[in-house]
Amino acid sequence: MTPRHRFLAVLTLPILSVAVVVSLAFGSTRTEPGTVAAVVDETSEPETVAGPRVVPLQGPWVVAIQPGHWRIGELPDEHARRRANVGASHGGVREVDINVAVTEALVPLLENEGWDIQMIPATVPPGLRADALLSIHADWGADPNRNGWKLAAPWRPSPAASSLAQALRESFGAEPGLREDRNGITVGMRGYFGFASHRFHYASSPYTPAVLVELGFLTNDVERARMVEDPDFYAAVIHRGLVSYFAGRDRLETASLIPRIFEIKTVGHEGAAVRRSTTPDSGVIRHLEAGEIVRPVDEVGGWYEVRIRTPALTGWVRAADLVPFATGTAGDPAPGETGRMPGGGTEPAGGDSS
Numbered sequence: 001m002t003p004r005h006r007f008l009a010v011l012t013l014p015i016l017s018v019a020v021v022v023s024l025a026f027g028s029t030r031t032e033p034g035t036v037a038a039v040v041d042e043t044s045e046p047e048t049v050a051g052p053r054v055v056p057l058q059g060p061w062v063v064a065i066q067p068g069h070w071r072i073g074e075l076p077d078e079h080a081r082r083r084a085n086v087g088a089s090h091g092g093v094r095e096v097d098i099n100v101a102v103t104e105a106l107v108p109l110l111e112n113e114g115w116d117i118q119m120i121p122a123t124v125p126p127g128l129r130a131d132a133l134l135s136i137h138a139d140w141g142a143d144p145n146r147n148g149w150k151l152a153a154p155w156r157p158s159p160a161a162s163s164l165a166q167a168l169r170e171s172f173g174a175e176p177g178l179r180e181d182r183n184g185i186t187v188g189m190r191g192y193f194g195f196a197s198h199r200f201h202y203a204s205s206p207y208t209p210a211v212l213v214e215l216g217f218l219t220n221d222v223e224r225a226r227m228v229e230d231p232d233f234y235a236a237v238i239h240r241g242l243v244s245y246f247a248g249r250d251r252l253e254t255a256s257l258i259p260r261i262f263e264i265k266t267v268g269h270e271g272a273a274v275r276r277s278t279t280p281d282s283g284v285i286r287h288l289e290a291g292e293i294v295r296p297v298d299e300v301g302g303w304y305e306v307r308i309r310t311p312a313l314t315g316w317v318r319a320a321d322l323v324p325f326a327t328g329t330a331g332d333p334a335p336g337e338t339g340r341m342p343g344g345g346t347e348p349a350g351g352d353s354s
């Protein structure tokens, strides 16, 4: 996953025999025999004062699966520096081959559900709309004992993206032979460029619930063997998670597709602890001083998730420890440090190397 283990090899993958043709034009959905068409974003109407109106997709559930790093050399110029991010490798095994094998095992399971399945390369069709988009990866760690799966929705996820992540989390969590790599989610996962429509043209629609999945560690002998020998196992876990997600999903309920917006906050006069999780006694990553500015990227049950820059990770702060941001009292947000995204949220910059 990390650029540390780049090695440039020609991608000779069996899946290359399957032509994948995507329509890059806005406003069109094109399906040709033997090809996979991308649904592009013709579905958001002009924003009103009440916010964007998202038109629901039609037909069977549309699921886009991206084997991470697949055909990454074809990335367009805006992602030129990412073309070398060919994925992790260890013990003679390449991450991209695992990602493709699990995707190839997963696609027929999803097609058997009657859903509309698209397999997409590293170059995400601009504005890709789907009912669910998964980018599948395997991780690399310096410690061979490190193991476990993890998955992440983007920064400021829509409620639907959070639900999708939760359904998958429950499915992975139900496997007794697997463990979660708790606290292992990186800013690179959250800021994954393929989902970052507020930064890039070649990224999915902000209204596509998206989750980046790390199956396990290539650098762990047990997990590497399982990923290589049994991609069907991982496909089944993901399949089950998607079934669960769609069982609870009403497609006409489009408000939940809109990424959440969080107001800038200021740390209250008592200061605030940034914790690893929303458990009150979880480890403290950092103490914030009174008056420090906080830009939440998610919110769950009275806790705000905030991004820490050094070290680059995220943690959770009790909402009760924060007060509304007041212009001029504690300094305005640094110009240029954050961008604007559709709907007026702020963008945590950088961190997209998954």
Ligand SMILES: [Zn+2]
Residues within 6 Å of the ligand: 001, 002, 068, 069, 087, 088, 095, 136, 137, 138, 354
């Ligand atoms: Zn990866």
